[in-house]
Amino acid sequence: MEMESGGKAVDPFVLRETHDGVVTLRLNRPQQFNALSEAMLEALRVAFEDVARDDSVRCVVLAAEGKAFCAGHDLREMRGRPDLAYYRTLFAQCSVVMQAIQALPVPVIARVHGIATAAGCQLVASCDLAIASVAAKFAVSGINVGLFCSTPSVALSRNVSTKRAFDLLVTGRFIDAETAADWGLINEAVPEQELDAAVARKAEAILSKSPAAIRYGKAMFYRQRLMELGDAYAFAGDVMARNMMEEDAGEGIDAFLQKRPPRWQR
Structure with a gap:
C-alpha cells in the first residue's frame, strides 16, 4: 500500500504487470479519473526508472x-497550495515524467480509453505510440478554467500541426479518437472491444524485431529530430554503423539472404 498526504492508506497509484517482456503500467486512481497527483507522478517516475534498469523489458504499455x-493534473490538490514555488516544482516534476518516457530504451504504447485531457493528453502525446478506443476523447482544456495548457502544448505540438495544436489549446474543445488518429496524436482508433487485441498486436510486432536495433533506433530517433539536417545525418550514420556491428544485424542479414527467420539475441 502507498500513502496519500495525510497518511491515509491507498492502493498503489501505478499497477505493474509483466508478461513475456511486455510491462503494463496502469494508472490507478479510478475515482479521480486517474488525475496526476504528486503521488501519482512520483509513482510513474519510479515505475519508468525500474523499467529502464530491467534489460528483460522489450515494450511498455501505459494503461x-x-x-x-x-x-490531467489534480486541480483540487493544486488549489490547496496556491504558491508559485510549489507550482514550478509540480510542473517540473510532471515534465521529468514525460521526458522519462522518451528516455526509456524501449517503445511505450499508450492504451487509451475514456478521456485524456490536459496533462493526460500530454501523457498520450509523450508516448512513442498510442492506440485508442473509438469512444476515447482528447482535449487540452485548461483554458476552460483560465489556465493555458503550456506544458501539455510541448508534447502536443510535437505530434500535430501548429494550427491544430493551437486551436485545441485556445478553444479547449474535445476531439474524438478518429480525428486524433487523422491528426497524428494517436496511431489507431479501434472499437472498444478490440482495444486490447490492437495493443497486443502492436506489442507483438515490436517483440518480433531485434531488441538491439529497437534500442539503437529509439534513442537515435528523438535526438536527431532536434538537430540540423547535416548533423542529423552524421549522427544517424554513426548510430547505424554501430548497429551494424551488433550480432543481431549480422544474423538478420544472413537470415534474409538464407530465406529463414532470424534468431535474435535477448
Whole structure:
C-alpha cells in the first residue's frame, strides 16, 4: 500500500504487470479519473526508472483503471497550495515524467480509453505510440478554467500541426479518437472491444524485431529530430554503423539472404 498526504492508506497509484517482456503500467486512481497527483507522478517516475534498469523489458504499455485514461493534473490538490514555488516544482516534476518516457530504451504504447485531457493528453502525446478506443476523447482544456495548457502544448505540438495544436489549446474543445488518429496524436482508433487485441498486436510486432536495433533506433530517433539536417545525418550514420556491428544485424542479414527467420539475441 502507498500513502496519500495525510497518511491515509491507498492502493498503489501505478499497477505493474509483466508478461513475456511486455510491462503494463496502469494508472490507478479510478475515482479521480486517474488525475496526476504528486503521488501519482512520483509513482510513474519510479515505475519508468525500474523499467529502464530491467534489460528483460522489450515494450511498455501505459494503461489506466476505471472509466478514463487520465484527466490531467489534480486541480483540487493544486488549489490547496496556491504558491508559485510549489507550482514550478509540480510542473517540473510532471515534465521529468514525460521526458522519462522518451528516455526509456524501449517503445511505450499508450492504451487509451475514456478521456485524456490536459496533462493526460500530454501523457498520450509523450508516448512513442498510442492506440485508442473509438469512444476515447482528447482535449487540452485548461483554458476552460483560465489556465493555458503550456506544458501539455510541448508534447502536443510535437505530434500535430501548429494550427491544430493551437486551436485545441485556445478553444479547449474535445476531439474524438478518429480525428486524433487523422491528426497524428494517436496511431489507431479501434472499437472498444478490440482495444486490447490492437495493443497486443502492436506489442507483438515490436517483440518480433531485434531488441538491439529497437534500442539503437529509439534513442537515435528523438535526438536527431532536434538537430540540423547535416548533423542529423552524421549522427544517424554513426548510430547505424554501430548497429551494424551488433550480432543481431549480422544474423538478420544472413537470415534474409538464407530465406529463414532470424534468431535474435535477448
